[in-house]
Amino acid sequence: MEFYEETVEETSIYKGNVTEYTVQKVKLPNGELAQREIVRHAGAAAIIPFTEDGRLILVKQYRKAIESESIEIPAGLKDADDESGLNTAKRELEEETGYKARQWDFVTSFYSTPGFTDEFLEIYEASDLYLVDDPLPQDEDENVEMIIATYDEAWAFYEKGLLRDSKTVFALFYWKMKKQMTTE
Structure with a gap:
């Protein structure tokens, strides 16, 4: 099985002094779409x-x-x-x-x-x-x-x-x- 998620879309919802919060739409290895909430640091x-x-x-x-x-x-x-x-x-x-x-x-x-x-x-x-x-x-x-x-x-x-x-x-x-x- 391939373990990779392709980012289809990414939206920054907040950028602070320490972190940035993003929401990504990703394509899973099986072709389905999913959402990921990520804190950038x-x-x-x-x-x-x-x-x-x-x-x-x-x-x-x-x-x-x-x-x-x-x-x-x-x-x-x-x-x-x-x-x-x-x-x-x-x-x-x-x-x-x-x-x-x-x-x-x-x-x-x-x-x-x-x-x-x-x-x-x-x-x-x-x-x-x-x-x-x-x-x-x-x-x-x-x-x-x-x-x-x-x-x-x-x-x-x-x-x-x-x-x-x-x-x-x-x-x-x-x-x-x-x-x-x-x-x-």
Whole structure:
């Protein structure tokens, strides 16, 4: 079976600062027509920042979409100046935490939810951190609180339902894998 859908027609129904919402009419492999609702996104980068003593820097913020506080790894959207996810990651780490890192390692990348969006997320590990005297300011519409958590504290946030977004759940399992690899 051929897995391809030909776009017959596409209509942009809303273009915001972060996303664009489109409706597509597509032709399925069997010749039938169907509708797809797609959220276009410029992409983002996330950071798994480890302190010298092996703790993880997280940020707590309110997420309107889920009407709740959320504890997450630092992350942010690519903007017009960022051609690479690494540049985005460096900027976001400084803006959200006041830290920079001397060591950056690419971890992985993935589509966050390809059933309805083309958002592509790149994840980097940051280490050898240091505080910046005059860090980049947070975005005007952003209110975040930094949390520096031990492995057990981070998992407790997860178990309490405070840490549930996909990138941060990934980061926890990545951390678990790293710990297991060092004990074997």
